[in-house]
Amino acid sequence: MTAVKMGSSIRPCLLLLALVVLVHGAARSRAANNRFPDDFLFGAATAAYQVEGGWNEDGKGENIWDHMLHEHPDYSKDHQNGDVADDSYHRYKEDVRILKEMGMNHYRFSISWARIMPTGEANNINQAGIDYYNNLINELLDNGILPVVTMYHWDLPQWLQDLGGWTNPIMADYFEDYARVLYENFGDRVKWWITFNEPLSFVSGYAHAGPFTQAPAISKPGVGDYLATHHLLIAHARAYHLYDEQYRTKQQGKVTITLNTDWHEPLTNSTEDIAAADRARQFSFGMFAHPIFSTEGDYPAIVRELVDKKSKAEGRTRSRLPVFSKEMVEYIRGTYDYFGLNYYSSKLVTSGVTGENPSRERDAEVVISIDPSWPSSPVTSWLQVVPWGFRKLITWVHENYNAPAILITENGYSDDGSLEDTDRINYFKSHFTELLKAVYEDGANVIGHTAWSVIDNMEWTSGYTEKFGVYYVNFTDPARPRIPKASSQFLKEIIQTREIPQD
Ligand code: PNW
Numbered sequence: 411m412t413a414v415k416m417g418s419s420i421r422p423c424l425l426l427l428a429l430v431v432l433v434h435g436a437a438r439s440r441a442a443n444n445r446f447p448d449d450f451l452f453g454a455a456t457a458a459y460q461v462e463g464g465w466n467e468d469g470k471g472e473n474i475w476d477h478m479l480h481e482h483p484d485y486s487k488d489h490q491n492g493d494v495a496d497d498s499y500h501r502y503k504e505d506v507r508i509l510k511e512m513g514m515n516h517y518r519f520s521i522s523w524a525r526i527m528p529t530g531e532a533n534n535i536n537q538a539g540i541d542y543y544n545n546l547i548n549e550l551l552d553n554g555i556l557p558v559v560t561m562y563h564w565d566l567p568q569w570l571q572d573l574g575g576w577t578n579p580i581m582a583d584y585f586e587d588y589a590r591v592l593y594e595n596f597g598d599r600v601k602w603w604i605t606f607n608e609p610l611s612f613v614s615g616y617a618h619a620g621p622f623t624q625a626p627a628i629s630k631p632g633v634g635d636y637l638a639t640h641h642l643l644i645a646h647a648r649a650y651h652l653y654d655e656q657y658r659t660k661q662q663g664k665v666t667i668t669l670n671t672d673w674h675e676p677l678t679n680s681t682e683d684i685a686a687a688d689r690a691r692q693f694s695f696g697m698f699a700h701p702i703f704s705t706e707g708d709y710p711a712i713v714r715e716l717v718d719k720k721s722k723a724e725g726r727t728r729s730r731l732p733v734f735s736k737e738m739v740e741y742i743r744g745t746y747d748y749f750g751l752n753y754y755s756s757k758l759v760t761s762g763v764t765g766e767n768p769s770r771e772r773d774a775e776v777v778i779s780i781d782p783s784w785p786s787s788p789v790t791s792w793l794q795v796v797p798w799g800f801r802k803l804i805t806w807v808h809e810n811y812n813a814p815a816i817l818i819t820e821n822g823y824s825d826d827g828s829l830e831d832t833d834r835i836n837y838f839k840s841h842f843t844e845l846l847k848a849v850y851e852d853g854a855n856v857i858g859h860t861a862w863s864v865i866d867n868m869e870w871t872s873g874y875t876e877k878f879g880v881y882y883v884n885f886t887d888p889a890r891p892r893i894p895k896a897s898s899q900f901l902k903e904i905i906q907t908r909e910i911p912q913d
Contacts, residue, residue: 445846450908451859452514452858453859454864454880454901456517459475467538473523496865509553515858516555526595530584559603560607579641589653597663632770644741666747671753672754673796673800675799688712692712748814748817751817752819756802757780764776784796787825789825801845804845813853821861824878825877827882839900863878866878882894
């Protein structure tokens with residue numbers, strides 16, 4: 411009796427205690443899952459050609475985007491170019507002010523090679539260009555914002571393009587000279603370097619010509635883009651080793667490359683589709699990542715095998731994809747201090763034959779599609795909103811390349827420029843959520859996120875028709891005022907609370 415009595419009075423107490431512990435635990439793990447690590451970096455990005463303008467001011471040389479869009483205005487959708495863009499060349503203090511307003515930890519911007527070396531050569535330095543970037547860097551540091559600097563965001567000096575651009579192996583020498591000028595002039599204050607932005611995107615300028623193609627718009631698919639790939643990988647390694655040998659001890663910074671890809675999901679779970687999705691990853695991403703970030707180095711085996719096989723069948727004396735010597739494989743392998751990763755969207759993959767003959771698309775033997783149920787950007791045809799693809803890509807990089815420190819160097823959404831940009835807020839929110847799942851559930855080491863973009867800007871061959879900014883810019887107003895969209899307030903709150911709001 412007594413025991414029963416005692417039991418019946420103790421049991422509710424124990425139950426209550428258990429409940430309290432449970433609820434507390436759930437709240438804690440919920441908090442942990444939507445809370446960013448304490449040292450997580452929040453930033454936003456732009457690129458020189460897309461925002462600076464001042465295309466021929468104070469001694470700047472012509473680059474391949476100036477050249478292409480001046481020669482062929484119809485290559486961009488609205489026949490516009492980057493001659494003025496956001497006028498950041500004169501209004502960079504405005505950019506820094508709004509970054510500070512949002513509480514950003516870092517600003518990722520790029521240096522226009524032709525602004526500081528008009529022909530691309532190191533014997534011809536334009537001091538006004540050096541001054542511009544010194545002013546921008548100092549303004550950022552005065553406001554407590556870390557500069558993350560991309561050396562090459564697609565704007566090659568035209569003088570170097572006239573020598574063949576990235577199809578010419580000599581480019582590695584010129585790029586090393588350029589990197590030296592950057593380390594010498596800015597390395598005392600810049601600690602985060604990115605050699606190249608999205609090689610996958612810009613090598614396509616050596617594969618396709620015509621409206622809406624990348625500069626320099628040269629039509630040599632399956633040859634020009636592979637030569638460019640080969641030479642930029644060597645150029646990247648040259649810039650990395652130069653830093654290692656001559657600057658690292660004194661400047662104590664980090665150097666890497668930024669790679670992008672859509673996440674490639676197999677169309678079905680058939681063995682064939684799974685293999686096709688892997689080929690798509692290797693041809694779009696592994697081709698650049700494997701030589702630098704893998705344990706073995708060199709191009710992925712499947713890429714080597716397929717391109718060699720097809721080149722032979724085409725009766726060529728050598729593969730369309732150049733071969734690295736053993737020494738060069740070793741020279742390129744491991745040339746990173748962190749991983750720069752851009753993610754926007756995902757695609758479905760099955761096996762099949764598409765693309766010109768020859769071409770990267772055809773070499774990969776894949777057919778790419780989208781799920782029609784995925785929400786899409788109203789203005790950017792390739793941008794479907796697939797947040798889970800973000801987590802899968804991060805985790806895939808984590809698992810395939812030795813768990814590197816990953817800085818998300820771009821991620822963002824485009825629309826027609828509305829100030830109440832709820833879809834952009836939802837995009838960021840869902841992508842932050844998946845990013846934290848990659849961190850807490852998959853163990854990925856993601857050290858920061860960089861929103862693309864700070865301000866609406868020149869979206870390459872889409873001109874000003876696709877707006878990625880968290881600040882609106884009216885491109886018919888000569889003063890180019892930066893006007894906050896709702897998403898800038900959203901990012902500001904995330905940065906302040908370091909949590910994803912759960913409402
Ligand atoms: C990136 N795709 O380009 C660039 O780094 C930025 O300069 C650009 O403004 C931004 O993303 C938005 O487009 C991409 O077709 C271009 O998947 C095309 C694709 C992805 C990124």
